[in-house]
Amino acid sequence: MTRIRPLLVSLAILLPLAPGLAAGAEALRLLAWPGYADADLVERFEQRHGVAVEVTLVGNDDVLREKLSANNGGDYDLIAANTAEIHHYIEQGLLQPLQPARIANTTRQLWRFRDYPRIPGISRDGKVYAIPYTYAEMGLIYDRTQLSEPPRSIASLWDPRFQGRVLAFNGSSHAFSLAAQAAGLDPFRIEAADFPRLTERLIALRRNVLTFYAQPEEAASLFREHRVALLFANYGRQQLKQLRDQGADVGYVIPREGALAWLDCWAISRGARNMALAEAWIDFALEPPMSRALVERQGLSNTLEEPENLEGADRLIWLRPVEDAERRARLWERILSGERPPLEETP
Amino acid sequence: MKFGIAFKLGCLLAAFGVLASGVTGYYSYSSSRNLLLKAAERDLLTATQVLGRNLRGGIDAVARDALILASVAQARRLPTQPEGALRAHAENDLAELFRAQMQAHPQYMQIRLIGAGDHGLERVRVDRDGHRLLRIDRAKLQEKSHYAYLFETLSLAPGQIRLSPIVINRELGAHSGLGKPTLHVSTPVVDAGGRVVGALVINVDLDQMFDQLKSDLPSHYQVYLSNRWGDLLIHPDHRRTFGFDQGRRLFIQDEFADVARLLEGGGETSLISRHETVDSGLVAAFVRLSVNTGNSERFIILGLAQPESHVLAETSRLGQRIVQVVLLSSLLALAIAIVASRALTHPLMSITLAVQQFARERRTRPLPIHRHDELGQLARSFAQMQEEILGQLDELNQRRDALEHLARHDPLTGLPNRRVFFERLDHALASARRSAKPLAVLFVDLDHFKELNDSLGHGVGDRVLQAVANLLRSATRESDTVARLGGDEFVILIEQLDDPQQVLAVLHKLHERFQLPMLVDRHEVQVQASMGVSLFPRDGDDIESLLQQADRAMYAAKNAGRNTYNYEAQDPR
Known part of the structure; x- marks a missing residue:
């Protein structure tokens, strides 16, 4: 009996603490996209740091904005968003600056993803707010059986040789950016005076394409059924993989004008409860297992290694907010409806 | 007996009924x-x-x-x-x-x-x-x-x-x-x-x-x-x-x-x-x-x-109806359970009461013997047992009465014996003292009975004794006690005398009766007796003195030539 007593005493002291420990267990709250924090990988992080990770998935930018701003960023510790959205959140004061030096694995990243001043949207007043995580560029997919030479330029989309065999994307913003690129202009800053000629360029594109697609599956079936030669891959490598899986003999190029690309980054919310834990997550995300899962499971690119067989990875143009999204949309609707030039803009 | 068999049985039946209707309802x-x-x-x-x-x-x-x-x-x-x-x-x-x-x-x-x-x-x-x-x-x-x-x-x-x-x-x-x-x-x-x-x-x-x-x-x-x-x-x-x-x-x-x-x-x-x-x-x-x-x-x-x-609105209507039916049939089952348990326990109760009453008072009560089931059988068995017990009890009582009679009466004449006589005398003396009414003890001794016995045989002697007993009984009141003390000695206790002279009348009547010959087994026999009397309180106030005085008076009568009686007070010698 005397032997048991110390045990009982220690139990009596420890037991009341146990629930307290459980309740005090920290939770890291992520707001991310499908595929960015798969359960098996999250579990590794939880075990390593002895914390719980709550992942909230979003499907589009609008939902992400809604959720993050709901409680002034207080509901989440970390978010994953593209550079244009990060820019918006910095403007709104929903993020807090971070120090890349405290995240050891940033040294594993390719140089162009550490060259923060040159990545648009993620810095302000010399402070960095986000760490690049994954990206996809919008290259050109071409049918190797129809094109002996890979297309070098965006201008190929307008090539009359491919009339009726080109697929372009149905999206106002990208369409105008593409036209601006082809014309040698800044894709995100189109001057008012340039709009008429870019509109005409897009009408010309319309007359050259088979059609404009919206979903990757749609593009794949059109590609198959209509002997498409050239495709503007709005969904990037994901579409390349899809077409190759279908057995198409296709190639992928980054045109010499550069390819539009979105870049998703991790950023720490203003309401983050534990800065060190949030940094630990970003560090974890930059380890090979997490970053490779992006490539292997999602068909995306990571920031640690260059994608295989791709020339021109240095010609990526990170998406930025455009000068006037509404104007682009208004004009694009009319172009898409089949209006004939010239398009008079009513003020 | 907290929960009787009726309650338990009722519960069981009711539970079964409710369960059966519930299960049927649920399945349907x-x-x-x-x-x-x-x-x-x-x-x-x-x-x-x-x-x-x-x-x-x-x-x-x-x-x-x-x-x-x-x-x-x-x-x-x-x-x-x-x-x-x-x-x-x-x-x-x-x-x-x-x-x-x-x-x-x-x-x-x-x-x-x-x-x-x-x-x-x-x-x-x-x-x-x-x-x-x-x-x-x-x-x-x-x-x-x-x-x-x-x-x-x-x-x-x-x-x-x-x-x-x-x-x-x-x-x-x-x-x-x-x-x-x-x-x-x-x-x-x-x-x-x-x-x-x-x-x-x-x-x-x-x-x-x-x-x-x-x-x-x-x-x-x-x-x-x-x-x-x-x-x-x-x-x-x-x-x-x-x-x-x-x-x-x-x-x-x-x-x-x-x-x-x-x-x-x-x-x-x-x-x-x-x-x-x-x-x-x-x-x-x-x-x-x-x-x-x-x-x-x-x-x-x-x-x-x-x-x-x-879709289920229809089934919920159906469900309500089924619930109603189940409730009704459950109530019915409950009622049937109550009636059935009553029907079973009522005869059991009446048998129990009958057993209790019989045990207490040896009296029978009506039993449900006309039922054709196990309970009727039980009742009939019990009734039969009751009858047997009562019959045996009657027999025992008769035997006991007979034994008692034997112990207290003379077997030959059927008169009370000496023991009974002394009890009655004791009792009579007590009441005489209370009521201050005199009583008399009358000794009767047959004269020459030994000779008669020897000459005519014991059979005739016994007959004679029986005839004397009848004679003595017939000459006295119902309330008086005639007893045989043994041999040819009889004694009569006369209570509640208003006047001691009444004893004289009795003596006289007896004497006269003794003068008549008796016909015993075709023999004409002349039997006479000597009689002596003692009176309470004249001759004593206890049994011994009364008996001594009566005995003395009787012997005085014998000495006076037999076939007479002596009523006078005797001097104690």
Whole structure:
């Protein structure tokens, strides 16, 4: 009996603490996209740091904005968003600056993803707010059986040789950016005076394409059924993989004008409860297992290694907010409806 | 005895009754519920198939219209005819025809003749704009070569029909058709040489078409429609339709998982599926309708759903009725249990009471001996036992009485013996002392009895003694005690004397009777007696002195020559 007593005493002291420990267990709250924090990988992080990770998935930018701003960023510790959205959140004061030096694995990243001043949207007043995580560029997919030479330029989309065999994307913003690129202009800053000629360029594109697609599956079936030669891959490598899986003999190029690309980054919310834990997550995300899962499971690119067989990875143009999204949309609707030039803009 | 057998038995019977009716009720409820659900599912499936046929009929009608209009365009050599008055005339006629068709069919939002050349420039186009039908100006006609409803139709053979995927019409300038879920029904137009030179396209407003189809359905039926990928096109919640148009795809298989089997294109063409929502479930029937063989949009999924609660409303009514029946039959079971337990325990109770009373008072009570069951048998056995016990008791009592009589009486004469006499004398003395009434003790001794016994034998002697006993009894009152003390000695106790002289009368009467001869066994026998008396309180106030005095008086009578009596007080010697 005397032997048991110390045990009982220690139990009596420890037991009341146990629930307290459980309740005090920290939770890291992520707001991310499908595929960015798969359960098996999250579990590794939880075990390593002895914390719980709550992942909230979003499907589009609008939902992400809604959720993050709901409680002034207080509901989440970390978010994953593209550079244009990060820019918006910095403007709104929903993020807090971070120090890349405290995240050891940033040294594993390719140089162009550490060259923060040159990545648009993620810095302000010399402070960095986000760490690049994954990206996809919008290259050109071409049918190797129809094109002996890979297309070098965006201008190929307008090539009359491919009339009726080109697929372009149905999206106002990208369409105008593409036209601006082809014309040698800044894709995100189109001057008012340039709009008429870019509109005409897009009408010309319309007359050259088979059609404009919206979903990757749609593009794949059109590609198959209509002997498409050239495709503007709005969904990037994901579409390349899809077409190759279908057995198409296709190639992928980054045109010499550069390819539009979105870049998703991790950023720490203003309401983050534990800065060190949030940094630990970003560090974890930059380890090979997490970053490779992006490539292997999602068909995306990571920031640690260059994608295989791709020339021109240095010609990526990170998406930025455009000068006037509404104007682009208004004009694009009319172009898409089949209006004939010239398009008079009513003020 | 806290809970009696009646209570326990009643509970058991009641529990059994309630359980039996409950179980029966439950099973009949669940099986009829299933039957009702199955019937509802069948109805739903049939309704969906009928709706599908009607939909196909509607689409076929549109296709026929398209073919007729295309043949008219071909006959007028449109759209290849060169510019000029002739062409304008033909186009006007065609526009009038379009108008007439659209007037007849409110679901037609737009009819167009589109040329294959000039990037798919529209040639003749009539739009619906509210209640008006508008012929579109030449200057406002648009190029449509990049729309699948044109470029795919142009690759068809003459007479073939193409049905487009259903989309939201985003083509600016489409008037009322703008923003509407639209089906494009198109067919190629050929020139005289059989070359495809254009297409005739009819835009059908899906909502209006379904409003017509739905008008025959019960109002609680909800319609679902999806394309071959499962994208919702018609849904009770309008916000969930055409998600792909807003960049977020909403699939029917996310609500009704089973529909995935139809989308995968297996052998099944129809199925029943369920969707659980927060407040109630939906039960739905889906059919796969082939629309465009050989095209990527080769089928659509049509479904009808109704709230499970609606189906179950019927069963809940049934359930209530069954609950009522179960409650009633349970009450009945309870009543029967009470009656049955009473019926069983009542006879048991009466047997118990009878046993208790018999044990206490040796008295019988009526028993349920006329029953033909085990209880009757028990009662009869008990009654028989009672009778046997009573019979044996009677016998015992008789024997005891006889023994007692034997112990207290002289067996020869039947008179009380010495012991009884002394008890009575003791008793009489006590009451005489209280009442102060005198009593007398009278000794009777037969004279020469020994000689008589010797001469005539003991038999005759005994007879004589019996005759004397009768004589003594007959000469005294009932209340007086005549006893035989032994041999030829008798004694008489006379109580409650009002006057001691009464004793003299008795003595005298006895003496006289002794003077008569007795006839004993044909012998005439003369028996005489000497008698002596003692009186209380004259001769003593206790038994001993009274007896001594009587004895002395008797001997005095003997000494006086026998056959006499002595009444006088004797001097104690």
